[in-house]
Amino acid sequence: MTASLVLYGSSLSPFQRKVEAVLALKGLDYDCEEVSIMVLPDWYKPISPLGRIPSLRDRDIAEEGPAGTITDSSAICGYLEKKQPDPAVYPADAFDHGQALWLEEYADTGLAMAGGLGLFRPIIFNLFQRKEPDVETARKTWNEKLPPLWDYLEQYLDGRSFFIGENVTIADISVASQIAQTEMLAGLPDKSRWPSLVAHFEAMKAHDCFQRNNAVCDKIMAKFVPEKYDLS
Ligand SMILES: N[C@@H](CCC(=O)N[C@@H](CS)C(=O)NCC(=O)O)C(=O)O
CATH class of the missing domain: 1.20.1050.10 (Glutathione S-transferase Yfyf (Class Pi); Chain A, domain 2)
Known part of the structure; x- marks a missing residue:
């Protein structure tokens, strides 16, 4: 069964690690799809115009193309905080x-x-x-x-x-x-x-x-x- 969230990137990226930790802390299931920065695939370029990993797809929003995706670990974590507020990873104060x-x-x-x-x-x-x-x-x-x-x-x-x-x-x-x-x-x-x-x-x-x-x-x-x- 596929999860509704997919992380594009590489496990060795510290920015992917950060997003994975936030996903896990919030109890959100996710799939990982390998994207190597050494040879960025053509399909990925419109998803990350700066050519960086990671990016997140929310399949509930769109299954393919740049729609339904967010790039940059901080933007992704901000999205996840709104999507699944509990437990919070950003302080309330x-x-x-x-x-x-x-x-x-x-x-x-x-x-x-x-x-x-x-x-x-x-x-x-x-x-x-x-x-x-x-x-x-x-x-x-x-x-x-x-x-x-x-x-x-x-x-x-x-x-x-x-x-x-x-x-x-x-x-x-x-x-x-x-x-x-x-x-x-x-x-x-x-x-x-x-x-x-x-x-x-x-x-x-x-x-x-x-x-x-x-x-x-x-x-x-x-x-x-x-x-x-x-x-x-
Ligand atoms: N501000 C970005 C930084 C992401 C980033 O720099 N990722 C590295 C891999 S760890 C990358 O994609 N580098 C590609 C390059 O420098 O060409 C984030 O937080 O996601």
């Missing part, structure tokens, strides 16, 4: 809501630019294309670009379990989705320097909402990266 949006943005741009473009791609994209992984670029990112980004999150958390309030919000999901990207290749930041951030990530990774994506990523990583890189 106005100020908390603003903070959650900021942390979502911090993860989607700050962490993604460093961890994705500076670490994940130079290693995994090269491996996918049977080239030597660019470990030097990844090492520079790990040691120079990521620490100040982690410092901000460490201070923000300050020993708490969640970034905002007492429940999982889009802030926790967005940050953990991006940190998972670097964790898969190089492990976690140093626990003695970033204790709150590491504890937060470990708890989020073990959360039910990440399990479907974790299982698929684990399989891919076991094939391409049987051992994590030491980038310190």
Whole structure:
């Protein structure tokens, strides 16, 4: 039986991971359809004019073509929040809501630019294309670009379990989705320097909402990266 929601993208995308976690948290069933950014299929281009994944189709709205689709993880999560408000992943309080949006943005741009473009791609994209992984670029990112980004999150958390309030919000999901990207290749930041951030990530990774994506990523990583890189 097909689900009414279909996610176009790749499980290895941190933005797809974020959407999958929100879908799972809200108890929404969904199908996944692989779209590789290395060779974007022609049918996908009108759905995502910026050429990015993920995009979501709601089959109850339209079964094919760009109608019934939403692209961009933040737009998709905003849609899902309206479609299935309970449980909420965006805080009800106005100020908390603003903070959650900021942390979502911090993860989607700050962490993604460093961890994705500076670490994940130079290693995994090269491996996918049977080239030597660019470990030097990844090492520079790990040691120079990521620490100040982690410092901000460490201070923000300050020993708490969640970034905002007492429940999982889009802030926790967005940050953990991006940190998972670097964790898969190089492990976690140093626990003695970033204790709150590491504890937060470990708890989020073990959360039910990440399990479907974790299982698929684990399989891919076991094939391409049987051992994590030491980038310190
Ligand atoms: N703001 C977008 C970013 C999505 C994004 O950058 N996805 C990456 C894959 S992880 C992508 O599609 N990149 C294509 C490219 O850079 O050509 C979102 O939140 O969905």
